[in-house]
Amino acid sequence: MVNVDCMTYAATTASTASVSSDPRYVHIRADITDGAAMRDIFATHRPDAVMHLAAESHVDRSIDRPVTFVRTNVEGTFTLLDAARQYWSTLDAHRREAFRFHHISTDEVFGSLQPGDPAFTETTPYDPRSPYSATKAASDHLVRAWQHTYGLPTFVTNTTNNYGFWHFPEKLIPLVTINAIEGRPLPVYGNGTNVRDWLFVDDHAEALVLAVERGRPGETYAIGARQPRRNIDVVRTICRVLDEECPDPAGSRERLIHYVTDRPGHDFRYEIDPSHAEAALGWKARHDFDAGIRSTVRWYLQHREWWEEIRNRQYAGERLGTTSKIGNAA
Numbered sequence: 001m002v003n004v005d006c007m008t009y010a011a012t013t014a015s016t017a018s019v020s021s022d023p024r025y026v027h028i029r030a031d032i033t034d035g036a037a038m039r040d041i042f043a044t045h046r047p048d049a050v051m052h053l054a055a056e057s058h059v060d061r062s063i064d065r066p067v068t069f070v071r072t073n074v075e076g077t078f079t080l081l082d083a084a085r086q087y088w089s090t091l092d093a094h095r096r097e098a099f100r101f102h103h104i105s106t107d108e109v110f111g112s113l114q115p116g117d118p119a120f121t122e123t124t125p126y127d128p129r130s131p132y133s134a135t136k137a138a139s140d141h142l143v144r145a146w147q148h149t150y151g152l153p154t155f156v157t158n159t160t161n162n163y164g165f166w167h168f169p170e171k172l173i174p175l176v177t178i179n180a181i182e183g184r185p186l187p188v189y190g191n192g193t194n195v196r197d198w199l200f201v202d203d204h205a206e207a208l209v210l211a212v213e214r215g216r217p218g219e220t221y222a223i224g225a226r227q228p229r230r231n232i233d234v235v236r237t238i239c240r241v242l243d244e245e246c247p248d249p250a251g252s253r254e255r256l257i258h259y260v261t262d263r264p265g266h267d268f269r270y271e272i273d274p275s276h277a278e279a280a281l282g283w284k285a286r287h288d289f290d291a292g293i294r295s296t297v298r299w300y301l302q303h304r305e306w307w308e309e310i311r312n313r314q315y316a317g318e319r320l321g322t323t324s325k326i327g328n329a330a
């Protein structure tokens with residue numbers, strides 16, 4: 001089995017961690033826009049299924065530089081699908097029927113919920129609103145088109161915000177955690193009332209493994225843990241846990257919270273109703289948010305050398321989180 005992975009964190013890290021000891025899975029890092037490399041990978045590994053986790057995944061970066069997202073998420077998915085279809089057409093009838101192309105996507109393709117709106121499900125119409133979510137929506141459509149047109153047995157999972165270990169510190173939870181450890185400002189976009197639905201990365205990994213084993217062609221599975229939180233509450237939870245795990249003589253880390261200029265086009269709320277995925281896959285998220293955050297904060301306290309090296313790139317000009325000036329409140 002081949003798990004093609006190029007650049008993203010979220011689900012990638014999860015699946016890498018959980019499948020790396022399972023000999024049925026091969027984790028591959030490659031450039032998915034390189035058709036020859038993709039065809040070569042299929043010829044070498046002759047997989048029974050592909051889990052396509054490769055993506056550019058950070059909304060802020062997509063606003064700065066959308067072209068990278070179009071290349072990786074749209075062109076890359078096309079290239080991988082094309083290589084998969086060529087390989088799949090060489091299989092005997094039994095293996096062709098059993099083959100699966102599992103495309104891992106996001107709930108952001110469904111747009112933005114207002115307070116009181118029902119959570120997203122598999123039947124929510126697409127309404128992507130950022131360069132990132134537009135490219136993920138395009139890739140979802142390509143995957144479904146390859147199933148309808150060519151018969152390639154594809155299916156899609158759309159998931160909520162992931163968090164956990166090895167999370168790249170451009171995203172809210174790792175960024176705030178390491179800033180709080182270092183006593184730096186904690187940037188909260190807008191007024192902090194935007195809502196995200198948080199899924200511990202190991203729970204997502206379990207869902208993905210079940211999906212690739214049980215997923216049916218043409219299906220969609222919306223994956224989440226029913227744990228929506230306002231951003232400001234997430235940030236306060238991280239501060240509280242860090243204060244307990246590693247008290248700061250200067251006082252609570254909440255003093256470091258700064259409201260900054262909002263993200264352009266900032267989606268207000270994401271939330272998934274995972275009932276269909278739970279029933280169809282026999283899966284349920286096991287980690288509750290408070291316990292998941294505590295283990296995540298502990299992990300960042302214990303893996304300083306990993307994030308310090310990445311952190312230093314920020315000082316060399318790479319974007320991690322906001323580009324707006326701290327204290328520039330919306």
Ligand SMILES: Cc1cn([C@H]2C[C@H](O)[C@@H](COP(=O)(O)OP(=O)(O)O[C@H]3O[C@H](C)C(=O)[C@H](O)[C@H]3O)O2)c(=O)[nH]c1=O
Binds near residue numbers: 105195
């Ligand atoms: C980096 C940062 C973010 N935020 C806000 C913006 C969002 O409302 C929330 C989470 O932001 P983050 O960039 O971590 O994630 P989302 O924009 O919700 O998108 C994430 O979850 C979906 C499902 C994916 O598909 C994306 O790949 C993944 O990046 O915190 C801040 O307030 N301050 C900050 O410094």
